[in-house]
Amino acid sequence: MLRFHNTLSGQLEEFRPLREGEVKFYFCGPTVWDYAHIGNFRSIGVFGDTLRRYLKFKGYRVTHVMNVTDVDDRIIERSQQAGLSLNDYTAKYIDALWEDFDALGCERPDIVPRATDHIPEMVALIDRLTEGGHAYRSDDSIYFRITSFPDYGKLSKINFAGNIAGASERIDTDKYDKEDARDFALWKSARSPDEAAWDAHIGRGRPGWHIECSAMSMKYLGETFDIHAGGIDLVFPHHENEIAQSEAATGKPFARYWLHAEHLKVEGETMSKSKGNYFTFRDLVGRGFDPVAIRYALLSVPFRKQLNFTLDDLRGHEKTVVSLRDFRARLIEARTEPGTNPVMRAAAARALEEFESGLDDDLNTSVALAAIHNLKREVNKALDSCEMYEDDRVDILNLIARFDSVLNIFGMPERGLLDAEIQTLIDERQEARRRRDFARADEVRDQLLARGIILEDTRDGVRWKRRGA
RNA sequence: GGCGGCGUAGCCAAGUGGUAAGGCAGAGGUCUGCAAAACCUUUAUUCGUCAGUUCGAUUCUGACCGCCGCCUCCA
Numbered sequence: 001m002l003r004f005h006n007t008l009s010g011q012l013e014e015f016r017p018l019r020e021g022e023v024k025f026y027f028c029g030p031t032v033w034d035y036a037h038i039g040n041f042r043s044i045g046v047f048g049d050t051l052r053r054y055l056k057f058k059g060y061r062v063t064h065v066m067n068v069t070d071v072d073d074r075i076i077e078r079s080q081q082a083g084l085s086l087n088d089y090t091a092k093y094i095d096a097l098w099e100d101f102d103a104l105g106c107e108r109p110d111i112v113p114r115a116t117d118h119i120p121e122m123v124a125l126i127d128r129l130t131e132g133g134h135a136y137r138s139d140d141s142i143y144f145r146i147t148s149f150p151d152y153g154k155l156s157k158i159n160f161a162g163n164i165a166g167a168s169e170r171i172d173t174d175k176y177d178k179e180d181a182r183d184f185a186l187w188k189s190a191r192s193p194d195e196a197a198w199d200a201h202i203g204r205g206r207p208g209w210h211i212e213c214s215a216m217s218m219k220y221l222g223e224t225f226d227i228h229a230g231g232i233d234l235v236f237p238h239h240e241n242e243i244a245q246s247e248a249a250t251g252k253p254f255a256r257y258w259l260h261a262e263h264l265k266v267e268g269e270t271m272s273k274s275k276g277n278y279f280t281f282r283d284l285v286g287r288g289f290d291p292v293a294i295r296y297a298l299l300s301v302p303f304r305k306q307l308n309f310t311l312d313d314l315r316g317h318e319k320t321v322v323s324l325r326d327f328r329a330r331l332i333e334a335r336t337e338p339g340t341n342p343v344m345r346a347a348a349a350r351a352l353e354e355f356e357s358g359l360d361d362d363l364n365t366s367v368a369l370a371a372i373h374n375l376k377r378e379v380n381k382a383l384d385s386c387e388m389y390e391d392d393r394v395d396i397l398n399l400i401a402r403f404d405s406v407l408n409i410f411g412m413p414e415r416g417l418l419d420a421e422i423q424t425l426i427d428e429r430q431e432a433r434r435r436r437d438f439a440r441a442d443e444v445r446d447q448l449l450a451r452g453i454i455l456e457d458t459r460d461g462v463r464w465k466r467r468g469a
Numbered sequence: 470g471g472c473g474g475c476g477u478a479g480c481c482a483a484g485u486g487g488u489a490a491g492g493c494a495g496a497g498g499u500c501u502g503c504a505a506a507a508c509c510u511u512u513a514u515u516c517g518u519c520a521g522u523u524c525g526a527u528u529c530u531g532a533c534c535g536c537c538g539c540c541u542c543c544a
Contacts, residue, residue: 010473028544029544030544031542031543031544036544037544039544040544041544042544043544044544045544047544069542072542156472156473156539156540157473158471158539158540181541182541184541184542185541185542208542209541209542210542231543232473232474232538232544233538233539233543233544234543234544235473235539236472236539236541237540237541237542238541238542238543241541241542260544261544262474262537262538262544263537263538263543263544264544265536265537268536268537269537270537270538296492297481300482300491300492301481301482301483304474305474305475305482305483306474306475306537306538307481307482308480308481308482309481310480310481312480312481312493312494313480313481313482313492313493315493316480316481316493317481317492317493319492319493320492320493323492323506323507326506326507327507330506330507354490364483364484366483366484366490366492367483367484367490367491369483369492370483370490370491370492371490372491373490373491373492374490377507377508380506380507380508381507381508381509383507383508384500384507384508385508433502436502438502438503441502441503442502442503442504445504445505454505454506455504455505456504456505456506456507457501457504457505457506458505458506458507463505463506
């Protein structure tokens with residue numbers, strides 16, 4: 001039984017979609033003002049992807065929407081500094097986002113709406129709010145009236161009385177006039193003629209941050225949908241405000257399950273540019289780290305726990321990932337006798353049970369990975385002692401494919417065509433070994449190693465692989 | 470000040486009211502011409518500290534210490 005921790009209730013709940021067999025989920029995507037860092041990818045990349053893939057594994061038809069926020073204060077400021085239009089400025093980061101998604105092995109969401117393509121939908125939603133008395137105009141901007149939504153705070157459980165006292169220096173710094181410090185902008189009037197703005201009957205301006213997600217999620221998923229997810233920092237104010245806007249406008253529950261991924265730390269500290277521990281995904285790939293190992297790192301701790309990301313561990317994960325690839329390659333290549341071994345059957349069944357019950361428990365990826373490692377050990381042992389038969393081999397390869405349909409950590413099936421030159425050298429070494437000319441055999445092996453080719457002498461012949469693959 | 474999370478072996482970590490998954494690193498071994506890979510053994514009498522509840526707590530409660538996050542546009 002699949003369960004999620006729902007931020008709304010603060011509890012682990014059984015997941016039941018609105019419509020049997022079908023899940024509609026919205027993931028709060030990135031603001032494309034810079035390259036996304038590994039923390040972003042823990043959330044919008046691997047968390048969203050695992051959720052999507054596991055729902056499919058469970059047999060659901062999934063509609064996965066992830067927005068791209070391509071207008072906000074920072075983007076406007078930076079694009080002006082760069083002398084570029086909004087679109088020209090964000091295009092670079094959007095392209096990079098998909099490159100990184102692909103390299104990280106994340107499936108792309110089914111629908112990726114951009115804020116700037118949905119201004120009319122946002123204006124229409126603002127109109128609904130205004131008509132319902134939930135919005136008001138001040139200084140040519142439009143604000144949401146929080147006193148008109150009694151449930152405000154139900155997601156974040158924020159206690160405003162105690163809250164405002166201690167954090168007062170950070171509150172109410174807005175330059176606009178609002179009825180209540182908690183009210184937030186739905187539409188911001190253009191302050192200067194050259195800043196990005198849209199003409200609408202409510203005035204020339206741009207949308208507030210929160211309204212885009214309400215407008216776009218409801219457009220693609222309906223006024224009530226199953227899952228809304230994102231990083232934990234979005235709980236307040238972003239998601240709290242989305243709920244207020246959406247439910248005030250429609251009078252219906254907005255999203256039913258709210259899932260949030262914790263942040264990661266780097267070497268035990270908050271990741272920040274000033275601390276010098278700030279990594280974008282492409283930085284790490286550029287430094288030679290295996291993208292699959294990065295994915296493994298992001299999967300190694302359940303999403304609702306803070307993850308301590310360290311380069312030492314990443315090096316360890318690279319080895320782990322290689323051993324998983326080797327494991328599958330060995331199974332693909334093994335020559336087995338016909339038949340089956342009940343012990344292997346049982347091991348496979350146990351692995352599937354552990355994998356699924358782990359992920360059923362609020363996507364506990366640590367448990368799912370442990371199930372795979374335990375299976376790997378049992379299978380390797382059986383292969384060592386010839387207790388693996390053809391039916392087992394095929395079953396387990398299929399099982400690995402199922403596991404990998406969720407986690408995607410076994411990497412691409414390597415081994416394209418054998419490089420003829422490499423094969424010639426391997427043959428020459430085998431001939432030398434037959435002559436017991438080990439000096440020559442080692443020389444060939446070293447020669448190949450120098451070119452990044454690692455040889456392994458196995459019972460089923462010589463295997464070779466590229467270093468790091 | 471308000472709200473939330475965390476503190477488990479050298480490192481990253483899962484987890485449970487009944488006696489500690491998994492990965493990496495280390496040590497020894499099997500296999501091998503030697504390697505590599507794989508496998509085996511080994512590495513926490515113990516889960517931040519101190520009390521309490523209980524037949525029994527790492528797991529529940531309280532206090533304390535330490536760390537992290539959110540508190541108006543940050544994944």
